[in-house]
Amino acid sequence: MRKRILTAIGGTLAALALTTAPASAGTGATAEAGVLACGWDPRGAVAYYNHCGSSDPVLIRVERTFDRPGYDQCVGPGSTLLGMLYDIKYAWAKGPC
Template sequence: MRTQILKAIGGTLTALALTTVPAYASTTATAGSTAEAGAFACGWDPQGAVARYNHCNSNVNVLIRVERTFDRPGYDQCVRPGITLLGYTYDIKYAWYKGLC
């Protein structure tokens, strides 16, 4: 349900993100500990200017698929437990669990 709603308003979010994006240092940095990650929903989180993936299981690393906007190719990324910054919200269309890594 959340995915359908976000896709429906994706154009609006993209327009807003383009006007309010701060400098961003790294698209693969891990931001915070697993304890801090508890404040965010598990999985893909497009809130704010920077999209993130919150891997809530503290025992294993997982492979996620990151889809990008503007016809850019997506990529697979192995993430550790906690929050992983993926890039600007306007550049990341969606990210989801793909398997273990």
């Protein structure tokens, strides 16, 4: 009985993990699997923005922590280092540069 309950809990947690992935994760792939997420891509203690899907640069908005003002930045295709996660709260694409 106990094994059946633990198996059910494990399945429920796995299903919950699949349904609560952030929308900004793009493909849902992770850096740990060797594939970078598109868009906002925090890895460990470092914040990145990974621009995929187009060879044109994109304008991103970088939101900072501790109520400090954010900033806009043009980034090209691929992964761009934004800084440490204690400094960067989030980043999102605004449009073309």
